[in-house]
Amino acid sequence: MKALEEKILKEGKILGGDVLKVGSFLNQRIDVAFVMQMGEEIARLFEGEKITKIFTIESSGIAIAFAAATKMNVPVVFAKKNKSANVGDDVYTSRVHSFTHGNTYDAVVSKEFLSADDKVLIVDDFLARGNAIHGLIDMVGQSGAELIGAAIAIEKGFQGGGDELREKGLRVESLALIDSMEEGKITFRN
Amino acid sequence: MKALEEKILKEGKILGGDVLKVGSFLNQRIDVAFVMQMGEEIARLFEGEKITKIFTIESSGIAIAFAAATKMNVPVVFAKKNKSANVGDDVYTSRVHSFTHGNTYDAVVSKEFLSADDKVLIVDDFLARGNAIHGLIDMVGQSGAELIGAAIAIEKGFQGGGDELREKGLRVESLALIDSMEEGKITFRN
Numbered sequence: 001m002k003a004l005e006e007k008i009l010k011e012g013k014i015l016g017g018d019v020l021k022v023g024s025f026l027n028q029r030i031d032v033a034f035v036m037q038m039g040e041e042i043a044r045l046f047e048g049e050k051i052t053k054i055f056t057i058e059s060s061g062i063a064i065a066f067a068a069a070t071k072m073n074v075p076v077v078f079a080k081k082n083k084s085a086n087v088g089d090d091v092y093t094s095r096v097h098s099f100t101h102g103n104t105y106d107a108v109v110s111k112e113f114l115s116a117d118d119k120v121l122i123v124d125d126f127l128a129r130g131n132a133i134h135g136l137i138d139m140v141g142q143s144g145a146e147l148i149g150a151a152i153a154i155e156k157g158f159q160g161g162g163d164e165l166r167e168k169g170l171r172v173e174s175l176a177l178i179d180s181m182e183e184g185k186i187t188f189r190n
Numbered sequence: 191m192k193a194l195e196e197k198i199l200k201e202g203k204i205l206g207g208d209v210l211k212v213g214s215f216l217n218q219r220i221d222v223a224f225v226m227q228m229g230e231e232i233a234r235l236f237e238g239e240k241i242t243k244i245f246t247i248e249s250s251g252i253a254i255a256f257a258a259a260t261k262m263n264v265p266v267v268f269a270k271k272n273k274s275a276n277v278g279d280d281v282y283t284s285r286v287h288s289f290t291h292g293n294t295y296d297a298v299v300s301k302e303f304l305s306a307d308d309k310v311l312i313v314d315d316f317l318a319r320g321n322a323i324h325g326l327i328d329m330v331g332q333s334g335a336e337l338i339g340a341a342i343a344i345e346k347g348f349q350g351g352g353d354e355l356r357e358k359g360l361r362v363e364s365l366a367l368i369d370s371m372e373e374g375k376i377t378f379r380n
Binding site: 058078110113 | 214217218219220221222223225248249252253263264266267268270299300302303
């Protein structure tokens, strides 16, 4: 999505440790009209797939998931990040390690909100090594729902998580796919 | 908002300790079309107020804030909940105690996303004792922005936080205002 690549070049900030900050339009501050355009593009990419639910994880995935869902007329379900291991029987859960935040948490979602009848599209703001998305895929598997694919705003391709999922046969669509951001220069994959 | 009151009566679940669960449409699972209606009602209530920014807090405030923002054509800014006290100089922060979760956190937002030129509407999913909203008000104050009011999906009026803010002169609009939920029966304020 050309407009997103331009926005990243204009407003994104590269910090140390392969961190790309897009707090000016995608998290912290949300450029609502622009995120709605991203949602529209996700809806276009997965048109005809008969998706019944969008699945994301708190918190920065919620806005783009919501935007895509308004265009696709489906509900959003979001997993919560639970720091304690104290979760009940009525939830699906998956342990996730976050390299960005240097912590580990249980992603948790109530069983009542994902079921074997669902066709699920995972939506998230970032895909790097893919740890969060592996947690979401794990929970979709536990529910018996069919996983149609994953739509990501910004993939950091050089961290390999997206290609690993594609090699396993998952359809992963990233609106912007960054192949490198060395020496402050962002290069997108064609 | 009549439709919200009906939805609460139909889908809300009262748990012990004054907890009302609306996970089927407002958090965990988000009924996107319905949340968009709520956003439209918030936009109608604050029409003509020249609001420049909607301010909320992660995670469950994001969807309704986003919905209101699409109708008002303004960005959303959301505060993060930071468990550590380690925050930099470039942020506004306020300490919040959550009775629901029994913990204390620092609400944090980057200074670059709230400024003295802004006219801010606070939006959140729940208002009970009002601790989270006090944190948001505190940060708006630190930024020098003008606080226009607060729009809440569901206020638990019997916990007093909303009326306390109204007595101080803040405009607080709740789409559903619950006056009691004793013995499993929900009563709305007229």
